[in-house]
Amino acid sequence: MGRDLSQAKSSWLAKINRTLSVAPMMDCTDRHCRYFHRLLSKNLLVYSEMIVDRSIIFGDRERLLSFNPKEHPIAIQIGGNDPKLLAEATKIAIDFGYNEVNLNVGCPSSRVNSGNFGAALMKNVDLVSECVEAMVRAAGNTPVSVKSRIGVDNQDPEEILPSFISKVRDSGCNTFIIHARKAILKGLSPKENRKIPPLNYPIVFEMQKYFPDLEIILNGGIKSLAEAKNHIGKKVVGVMIGREIYENPSILINVDRDIFDKGGLVSNMDDVLRSMIDYCDNEMSQGFNIDHVLKHLKGAFKGTPTSKKFKRVVFSRELSDLEKLNAIKTLLN
Ligand SMILES: Cc1cc2nc3c(=O)[nH]c(=O)nc-3n(C[C@H](O)[C@H](O)[C@H](O)COP(=O)(O)O)c2cc1C
Structure with missing residues (x-):
């Protein structure tokens, strides 16, 4: 497959706004x-956790893949290195309604590395290319993206990254999310691999310059919307933020206005939490444990005097589910 398919795909890019996404x-x-992040922004692109292709094909699909229709636009991230399995997993994911399918070429965990996928794939560009080609064919009109590092181990990013992008682009991928640091596959834990290798934004900006027709998305270490705004549309098409949004979700308040330039959608955390209480009621009525929901809210009041009390409720071992929801209500204005 050459540029034809890649060019055809560019017409679909417009459908997904990748200005800002949650990693x-x-x-x-x-x-x-x-769901929580979606309440804070109608426009963010949200991603699933990485799901391994075999789990999608052979596992409990409903449990792994189902999502609330309100989560759209939503991308699924798949881990794997076998074009056939990735293609099959892609088809299944698209039948579930995902708007984008992303291949993980950035995870450095030893489990993933020993399976020779994730970041280890950066050493095998031809295989990534075959995988993406198979996924693109399976995906039909749905875009396929790749999330990578700038290189692994002793690779020279200046050398590897342009050739990686060029080759994978020729397989039909127009969107590259780049975590702007190397992954060290032996000797660093996944957590260390998100901190210790230094960030190198300039090389990611260079990639956007080399490949102006592609969507290059910068990821890694971005802490605020103001910082994101400095990059978006100037040095790269979009920005992806992970830890800061998870740990301090109130940075998303006003994101629709400040980043997406959409008026009238400003949310406040109290209203969002009231909606999350309704969501928890619904989960409870279906027999689900709301602790799985509440844990994601823990940072809702980060940096405010309410934070400590709120977290005490969220992680309480004494309170029942109902008592937790009532206690949260009393903390809201
Ligand atoms: C707890 C945790 C789990 C992660 N899991 C994945 C994953 O499943 N797939 C992936 O591509 N990256 C994963 N990452 C990496 C993030 O997507 C992101 O690339 C990284 O955290 C850097 O962005 P940040 O500095 O904005 O957090 C994970 C990061 C964290 C903190």
Whole structure:
């Protein structure tokens, strides 16, 4: 496959606004968390946690893939390295209604690395290219994106990144989310790999210059919307933020106005939490444990005097579900 398919795909790009997205994060960005973020912004693009292709094909699909229709626009991130399995998983995900399918080429965990996918794939560009090509064919009109690092181990990003992008673009991918640091596959834990290798934004900006027709999305270490705004549309098409949004979700208040330039949609955390209480009521009525929802709200009041009290309620072992929801109500204005 050459540029034809890639060019055809560019016409679909307009459908997804990638100005600002929430990073895929294992054990964080599940359906409850995404619903919460969606209440804070109608425009953000949200991502699933990484789901391995085999789990999608052979596992409990309903549990792994289902989501609330209000979460749209939503992307699924898939982990794998077998074009056939990735294509099958892509088809299944699209039948569930995901708006974008993303291939993980950035996860450095030893489990993922020993399966030779995630960041380890940066050492095998031809295989990434085959995987993406198979996914693009399976995806039909739905865009396929790649999330990568700037390189791994002793690779030279200046050398590897342009050739990686160029090759994978030729397989039909027009969107590259780049975590702007290397992954060190041996010797650093996943957590250390999100901190220790230094951030290198300039190389990501360079990629946007080299490939002006592609959507390059900068990820890594961005702490505020003001910082994001400095990059968006100037140096890269979009920005992806992970930890800061998860730990301090109130940075999303006003995001629709300040980043997406949409008026009249400003939310406040108290109203959002009232909606989350309704959401929890509904989860409870279906027999689900609301602790799985509440844990994602823990940072809602970060930096305010309410934060400590709120977290005490959220993580209480003494209070029943109902008591927790009532206690949260009393903390809201
Ligand atoms: C708890 C946690 C889990 C993560 N899980 C994934 C994952 O499943 N897939 C992925 O591509 N990146 C994953 N990441 C990396 C983030 O997507 C992101 O690239 C990284 O945190 C850097 O962005 P940030 O500095 O804005 O957090 C994870 C990060 C964290 C903190």
